[in-house]
Amino acid sequence: MSRLLLALTSLFAIAVASTAQARVDDSSYAEPDRVRVADIGLDLRVDFENKQLRGSADLRLNWIADDARDLVLDTRDLTIEKVLGKSVEGGWHRLNWELADADPLFGSRLTIHMSRQYPIVRIRYQTSPQASGLQWLTPEMTAGKKSPFMFSQSQAIHARSWVPLQDTPSVRYTYSAHIESDPSLMVLMSADNQTDATRDGDYVFRMRQPIPSYLMAIAAGDLVFQPISERSGVWAEPATIEAAAVEFADTEKMIATTESLYGPYRWERYDMLILPPSFPYGGMENPRISFITPTVIVGDKSLVSLIAHELAHSWSGNLVTNASWNDIWLNEGFTSYVENRVVEALYGKEQSQMEDVISQHGLDLELKEMNPKWQALAMPALGTTDPDEVSSGVPYVKGAWFLQFLEQRFGREVFDPFLRGWFDSHAFQSVNSAEFVAYLHENLLPKNPKAVTEKELDAWLNQPGIPKFAKRATSERLDAVDKARQRWLDGKGVASDIKTADWITQEWVHFLEGMPETLSNAQLVELDQAFHFTGTRNGEIAQRWYPLTVRSGYFEARPAIAEFLKRIGRRKLIMPTYRALIEAGGDNLKLAREVYAEAKAGYHPITSGSVEALLAKADAAK
Ligand code: BES
Ligand code: ZN
Numbered sequence: 016m017s018r019l020l021l022a023l024t025s026l027f028a029i030a031v032a033s034t035a036q037a038r039v040d041d042s043s044y045a046e047p048d049r050v051r052v053a054d055i056g057l058d059l060r061v062d063f064e065n066k067q068l069r070g071s072a073d074l075r076l077n078w079i080a081d082d083a084r085d086l087v088l089d090t091r092d093l094t095i096e097k098v099l100g101k102s103v104e105g106g107w108h109r110l111n112w113e114l115a116d117a118d119p120l121f122g123s124r125l126t127i128h129m130s131r132q133y134p135i136v137r138i139r140y141q142t143s144p145q146a147s148g149l150q151w152l153t154p155e156m157t158a159g160k161k162s163p164f165m166f167s168q169s170q171a172i173h174a175r176s177w178v179p180l181q182d183t184p185s186v187r188y189t190y191s192a193h194i195e196s197d198p199s200l201m202v203l204m205s206a207d208n209q210t211d212a213t214r215d216g217d218y219v220f221r222m223r224q225p226i227p228s229y230l231m232a233i234a235a236g237d238l239v240f241q242p243i244s245e246r247s248g249v250w251a252e253p254a255t256i257e258a259a260a261v262e263f264a265d266t267e268k269m270i271a272t273t274e275s276l277y278g279p280y281r282w283e284r285y286d287m288l289i290l291p292p293s294f295p296y297g298g299m300e301n302p303r304i305s306f307i308t309p310t311v312i313v314g315d316k317s318l319v320s321l322i323a324h325e326l327a328h329s330w331s332g333n334l335v336t337n338a339s340w341n342d343i344w345l346n347e348g349f350t351s352y353v354e355n356r357v358v359e360a361l362y363g364k365e366q367s368q369m370e371d372v373i374s375q376h377g378l379d380l381e382l383k384e385m386n387p388k389w390q391a392l393a394m395p396a397l398g399t400t401d402p403d404e405v406s407s408g409v410p411y412v413k414g415a416w417f418l419q420f421l422e423q424r425f426g427r428e429v430f431d432p433f434l435r436g437w438f439d440s441h442a443f444q445s446v447n448s449a450e451f452v453a454y455l456h457e458n459l460l461p462k463n464p465k466a467v468t469e470k471e472l473d474a475w476l477n478q479p480g481i482p483k484f485a486k487r488a489t490s491e492r493l494d495a496v497d498k499a500r501q502r503w504l505d506g507k508g509v510a511s512d513i514k515t516a517d518w519i520t521q522e523w524v525h526f527l528e529g530m531p532e533t534l535s536n537a538q539l540v541e542l543d544q545a546f547h548f549t550g551t552r553n554g555e556i557a558q559r560w561y562p563l564t565v566r567s568g569y570f571e572a573r574p575a576i577a578e579f580l581k582r583i584g585r586r587k588l589i590m591p592t593y594r595a596l597i598e599a600g601g602d603n604l605k606l607a608r609e610v611y612a613e614a615k616a617g618y619h620p621i622t623s624g625s626v627e628a629l630l631a632k633a634d635a636a637k
Contacts, residue, residue, distance in 0.1 A: 040339040041397045042172050044124040045181035049083040050076050050132075052181050057192040061202065061235050063163045066144035066151040071137055072178055073101075075188075078132040086129070086136060089175035089182035090114065091122030092143035100133030110136070120401055122175050138179050148173030150293060150619045157236065157291050158254040158309075162200060164236035166290055166306065168299060168621065170229040171340050171402035180228050185338040185445045187225035194218045196235050203250060203288060205232035205301035210240045210248060210286075224282060224302070225443055227336050232301035234288055243267055246280075251289035255309060259289045262312045262319065265361060269323050272360045273353065277330050277435045281442070285326060293584035295619040297321050300328030300350075308585050310554040317520040318555065320358045320370055327353035330438045338445035340402035341394040345446060347406070348392065348414015349434075355415060369521040371488030375416070376528060378408040382480060385409075390479035392417060393448035403621070416485055417475040423486060424466040425459060433459045448476065493525045500529050510545035520555050527559035533567040543571070550575045554588040562595035565603055573606060581614045584622045593626055597633045604633060 056073035076086065098110045110133075115124040127136060142149065152164040167177060175182040194202045198216030206220035241260040242248040244267035249259045266285065274280055286304045289312070298321050299306040305325035311318035331349035351374075359367035382390060389405050392414055397405065422430040437454055452472070460467070474482040499513045515522075523546075534542075543549050548560040549572045557579050564572040576596075580589050596607035611626050618626070 039396065040183040040185050041399070042121065042340055042402050043181065043183035044087050044089050044121065045183050045186065046083075046085075046087050047079075047181055047183065047186045049080040050078050050086055051186055052188045053077045054188050055178065055180065055190040057178065057190065057194070059192065059194050061165060061194060061196040061200075063151065063165065063197065066149075067141050068146075068149070068177055069141040071139045072180070074136045074138070074180070076132070076134060076136065083132065084129050086127040088125040088127070088138075088179045089122060089172070090125045090140075090179045091117070091148075091173070091176040092146055093123075093125075093176070093179055094141045094143070095125065095179070096139040096141070098127050098139075099137040100127075100129055101135040101137065102131075103134060107137070108133070120399065121172065125179055140179060142177050145620070146173075146176040147620050148176040152236075152291055152293065152617075156293060156617050158252040159237050162237035164234075164252075164291055166234040166236075166288075166294070167232050168295060168306070168619070169231050170299060171406070172229075174228040174231045177233075178228075178231060180231075182228045183339070184227040184229055184336050187227050187336070187443060187445065189225050190220075190222045190231070192218075192220040192233075194220070194233070194235075199237070200235045201238040201250075202233065202235045203238065203304060204234075205230055205304055207283070208250075208286065208304060210242065210284075222302070226302055226333065227445065230300070230302050230333060232299070232304070232306065234290070234306070238288070240286075244270075246270070246283070247285045247287075249287045249289060250304070251309075252291075255289050255312070258312050258314075259287070259307075259309075262314070262316055263287060263322055265316065265319060266322060266326070268361055269326050269357055272357050273323075273327060273330065276356060276360075276431060277353065277438050280329060281334060282329055285329065287322065287325075292582060293617055293619050293622070295584060295586045295621040297585060297587065298325040300325045300332055302329070302333050310583060310585055310588060313520060313553050313555075315519055320354055323357040323361075324350055324354040327357065334443060335438055335441040336445045338447045339397070340405065341397050342446075342448050343394075343402075343406055344392040344410035344414035345448065345451060347410040348417065351411045351415035352418040355419075365490060365492055366521075368488050368490040369493055369525070372490045372493050373521055373524055373528070374408070374412045375488055378412040378481070381408045387479035391477050393476045413475070413481060416481065420471075420475065420482075420485060421455075421459065421467070425463055429459070429462050433462075452476065492522060496522050496525045497529060500526055504531070510541045513545075515546070520553060523553070523556050524559060527556065527563065530563055534563065534569075536567070536569060539564060539567055539569045540571075550578075554579075554583060554585065558588045558591050561592040565592065565595040565599050577606065577610045580610045581617070584614075584618045586622045586625055589622070590625060590629075593629055597629050600633075 052074045054075040059068045059070035062069060095114055098112045099107045100110045101107055110127050110129055112127045117123045148167050148169050150166055154160050154163055157164045172182055192204055196202050196216050198214060201214050202218045204220045206222040237252055238250045239253050239256050240248055240250050241256050247266045249263060251259045270280055270285055282303050284303050287307045288304050289307050289309050292309055294308045297308050311321045327350045331353055332346035337343050337345040355367050390409055436458060502508055503510055551557050561572060561576050576592060583589055593607055596603040615623055
């Protein structure tokens, strides 16, 4: 790019940043350049019998265009009962509205017509039992088996299935809520949860910091609290709370470390909610209360980088937010970079490098099968592509890798304050890639004009794949694992002789990932006898071991596979095994279908969607 062009793009990005408002988000029907929701007041009842939230949402509006009279909102499977407008004088007026036919991906556009610009609109509504952003669990699907459980997962575009709103990360608002439930259940939200709240079925919440819609969250269940520090702790079912508090005991240190790098934690408390195993993700950075899968509680803290990750979103994502989902690397890449820095500070360079080696290896494999269009960090507009589908290893691993590249070229003494400055100067704002590039040109590149070239930046931001000049992570401990595996594969020694006593999850993961496509039955039996992979409670190990057994025709693992796929609903952990079963065809495909038929009722809609898509592909191929 020429210097002039560069100056122009920077200027343009700055212009966009300062006029701020008009941004396009293909995944939302909202028109935030005309009117913006500034605050939401929820009044909802949690009804387990009907698997429904029912009540009202008051939307306080900031009108932007003088001639605007319509409020366009996103909804999905909501039943709208009544819409009222509150005038400046305080009177409520019935408003006309229209719900468009549902789009399978984006839901139904709700258009509310007004004769004048009402400052507040009240929508009375109820959710559907199939709401894509909620999961309703029967007591049998919980750890305690006695109480039902409900939780939301709003990212990327599922908030619209439980609140009518402008479901775009380019809009931020504050919210309050009054939630009623069965008095035996505790209700939590991404807001000011009271750690000593009495369970009485009547809860109020306030979120004073403005957040985007995908960070709206709610959960209800038999939940108790255990503190970790003055400002952090865990919520979980009584059966899980102790193990969770022990596993995540380092949380306060993580907060302090992140603060020392990137400035004060701005959300007051940081708590974690441990969900049942059907939670479809590893973690979700709901502000003030990350939602966490129980599958990372493995007893040796080897998977707590997940907490570092969700916590890091309190800066990258929750504070500085991608304005639309094609720029998700601004959330996930920055977060993965920060996560890795925190892991290094707390657990040492060797640990952070092991994690990098594993994620870079995973990305290599993913890229081989991925449309080049989605391999650039700054992705093209999504159009009608599902934003959940573009959240691959590219935004996460390539994104973090790019920031590591900048860190290496400029040195931490320059790069750390730069990144802190990015968070500070864009706090509580939504941003796009052009704005980051402009900020980079303004605040980092001049510190050392020879450190990186425009061509290198372009390779990271706009080109597919990983640039040839990128430095790969290495790890001594994983090199040792490679040697041990190779010796064993070469027949020089038996599995039980490998010194694995102090191996942690990452070493086991790497050991398995380096195996050939298939092994002989004798080899698999030997591994199983030495290491008891089949039936492991560690999902990261199971996720690698079971596909290998399927490809190799090791039928002994099948009952354990079935048990694993029924017990866990975290998509990342179970999809590789489903994929292997479906690809292998025949009896394996049959097993996949049978297991899914049984597991389905316990899966989250996001997970069933992914499994069904794979099974449908297998059907189409027939
Ligand atoms: N924000 C994501 C989860 C997410 C991304 C949900 C996109 C819906 C759409 C969360 O912070 C995350 O990245 N979770 C990871 C764990 C992390 C350690 C890589 C996960 O769930 O696997
Ligand atoms: Zn994340």
